Amino acid sequence: MSTYAPGRPPQRPYARRPGRPAGVTPPAGARHAQEWHVTADAPRGVDAPPELVQLLTPEGERVEHPDYDIELTAEEVRSLYRDLVLVRRVDLEAVALQRQGELGIWASLLGQEAAQIGSGRALTDADMAFPTYREHGVAWCRDVDPVKLLGLFRGVSNGGWDPAEHNFHLYTIVIGSQALHAVGYAMGIQRDGAEAATIVYFGDGATSQGDVNEAFIWASVFNAPIVFFCQNNQWAISEPLEKQSKIPLYKRASGFGFPGIRVDGNDVFACLAATRRALQNARDGQGPTLIEAFTYRMGAHTTSDDPTRYRLAHELEAWKLKDPIERVKAYLFKNQLADQEFFEKIDAEADALGKDVRSRCLALPDPPPRAIFDHVYAGAHALLDEEREQYLTYLAGFER
Numbered sequence: 202m203s204t205y206a207p208g209r210p211p212q213r214p215y216a217r218r219p220g221r222p223a224g225v226t227p228p229a230g231a232r233h234a235q236e237w238h239v240t241a242d243a244p245r246g247v248d249a250p251p252e253l254v255q256l257l258t259p260e261g262e263r264v265e266h267p268d269y270d271i272e273l274t275a276e277e278v279r280s281l282y283r284d285l286v287l288v289r290r291v292d293l294e295a296v297a298l299q300r301q302g303e304l305g306i307w308a309s310l311l312g313q314e315a316a317q318i319g320s321g322r323a324l325t326d327a328d329m330a331f332p333t334y335r336e337h338g339v340a341w342c343r344d345v346d347p348v349k350l351l352g353l354f355r356g357v358s359n360g361g362w363d364p365a366e367h368n369f370h371l372y373t374i375v376i377g378s379q380a381l382h383a384v385g386y387a388m389g390i391q392r393d394g395a396e397a398a399t400i401v402y403f404g405d406g407a408t409s410q411g412d413v414n415e416a417f418i419w420a421s422v423f424n425a426p427i428v429f430f431c432q433n434n435q436w437a438i439s440e441p442l443e444k445q446s447k448i449p450l451y452k453r454a455s456g457f458g459f460p461g462i463r464v465d466g467n468d469v470f471a472c473l474a475a476t477r478r479a480l481q482n483a484r485d486g487q488g489p490t491l492i493e494a495f496t497y498r499m500g501a502h503t504t505s506d507d508p509t510r511y512r513l514a515h516e517l518e519a520w521k522l523k524d525p526i527e528r529v530k531a532y533l534f535k536n537q538l539a540d541q542e543f544f545e546k547i548d549a550e551a552d553a554l555g556k557d558v559r560s561r562c563l564a565l566p567d568p569p570p571r572a573i574f575d576h577v578y579a580g581a582h583a584l585l586d587e588e589r590e591q592y593l594t595y596l597a598g599f600e601r
């Protein structure tokens with residue numbers, strides 16, 4: 202896991218947030234990236250924000266959308282709220298465990314719960330998901346025991362779960378590579394005639410990778426049943442969004458020949474509605490869709506990172522007001538779909554889950570050192586056998 206950790210904070214302090222791309226004028230009064238970056242392809246100085254599919258405002262007001270409306274029962278909204286809260290609690294517990302030396306590293310999803318729960322709950326059992334290393338909310342929707350995620354970050358497992366059992370692939374650390382795996386998988390189920398779609402998750406930074414762009418091409422020309430779900434959290438470790446693209450990311454799709462949309466990534470209703478639609482289009486033979494879930498990484502890139510070295514505090518403060526959980530809570534309250542007792546019950550459940558995850562994580566057995574060689578290949582492999590022997594001889598050389 203340590204291969205992708207920055208290891209230690211940058212030695213040179215970062216000056217300020219790097220400059221804006223040439224020709225992009227922040228509209229007067231712009232408070233953060235969302236309000237000015239998106240004008241990059243508009244005429245200079247014109248404040249023309251792209252369409253953002255939003256069904257629930259940060260204040261918890263329901264808004265209409267002509268193409269992406271969704272009917273949800275009170276029970277379904279309460280259930281989404283429960284998902285959001287429990288997933289945040291698991292994440293918080295994992296950060297604490299890392300700080301206490303019980304995990305090697307953790308990549309927090311703080312702030313991205315709605316993007317993950319909304320898209321994750323749009324999947325059917327038959328659909329297949331390919332995650333990065335941060336998709337703890339999607340894992341939750343796929344019924345992967347959170348302790349299995351923690352085992353990977355604790356270094357006691359090389360994977361953690363059976364992808365076929367959950368239709369949820371293993372976490373992928375190599376940025377963007379899962380996009381090609383996913384398109385290959387989608388082309389496979391297309392040939393099988395399956396009634397299913399594939400979804401692949403990646404970040405804003407990953408859109409600069411060759412693998413992701415190649416995946417777009419393959420998916421497009423083969424009309425693969427896939428949804429590209431980009432969580433644009435506006436940072437790739439310390440690289441800001443404006444270093445990845447001069448146009449809004451969802452607009453990239455048109456150059457590859459398939460539709461792209463931008464949704465409010467902190468709005469669980471919008472993420473659910475847009476992903477449901479895109480998955481259905483994929484199943485119906487209409488090919489890929491790129492969904493850009495516009496969100497914000499409220500935490501550090503990983504527990505090895507210190508974002509105060511490269512980003513301004515006010516940015517975080519602005520995004521706290523758009524918290525994905527608070528808006529659902531406000532909606533439930535305002536519309537009297539849940540009472541105080543409900544919220545207390547969910548909080549108690551979250552505490553119990555946190556405790557349970559913690560105790561089971563600490564009880565995870567350490568594997569024998571030789572287990573690192575297991576499951577590299579499906580069968581025996583001569584070179585691996587030789588390396589295992591060498592390693593065991595080396596270990597035997599230590600005094601007990």
Ligand SMILES: Cc1ncc(C[n+]2csc(CCOP(=O)(O)OP(=O)(O)O)c2C)c(N)n1
Nearest residue numbers: 205374375376404405406407434436437438
């Ligand atoms: C191919 C590759 N290059 C570089 C890295 C190091 N690395 C790990 S995470 C990361 C940034 C990814 O940013 P983004 O795609 O926006 O995802 P986020 O972590 O923000 O969710 C980088 C460069 C890597 N893991 N793999």
Ligand SMILES: [Mg+2]
Nearest residue numbers: 404405436437
């Ligand atoms: Mg990112």
